[in-house]
Amino acid sequence: MTKKKELTVEEKLRALYDLQLIDSRIDEIRNMRGELPLEVEDLQDEVAGLNKRLEKLNIDLSNIEAGIKDKKSSIEEFKVAITKYTEQQNEVKNNREYNSLEKEIEFQNLEIELAEKQIKEMKASIEHKKTSIAETESKLASRKEHLGHKEAELNSIMSETEREEKILLEKSDEFKQDIEDRLLVAYTRIRNGVRNGLAVVSIERGASGGSYFTIPPQTQVEIAARKKIITDEHSGRILVDSALAEEEREKIEAIIAKL
8 A cells, every 4th residue: 555645734735625626626517417317317217117107008908909809709609609599499399408598598698798798898998098098108208308308408418527527536536645544534524514515615804715704813824824734613624724725726727727
């Protein structure tokens, strides 16, 4: 493991502020995307769900139509049977055989009535399925169109920022190499604990950046001396003087401008 070089307090402050500037730029890029990646993912899931629903509805519709076809075929078979039993009645020699055939004919007629009732129910189900299919197709078309717009928007932002973000992430890792682990841990902890991700801030008009709390004059002198690392007692952020901050901003802006 390569030992990190010893830095003066001023060098540590500069390295920390440089890291903060790089990480803040990465935050800006990601904020530009906002919730877009999640919106696109949600829309993709919704479209996939609607496609699956549409596929199931069409399968159900095909099955119902096949069921109607089977029932109609069965009705034809029942009618053939009725014709056969009616013809046989003309040839019977006693009432017992005649009554037996009559019961068969009655049973076939009941089967026809049942099949016709089931066909009627299935036709009603078909209309319901067709309505559901039409509604699902309409919703799917709308969600696909919305997804297309969101994907185009995200792709546009990604094409503008993806390369810069990749290089900045590499730069962030580079700057971290020169910062001792103890400070990196503190930096990460502070950064994760504040809403805007600012762990290192400069003194602006006598107060720490992003804060309305005034820094005592003696503390401001100590910060400007760059002899020790000082944190804001209210926010816990690491403080640097405005001159150092301006110098490092110009340096990092020059680096970013070359990307």
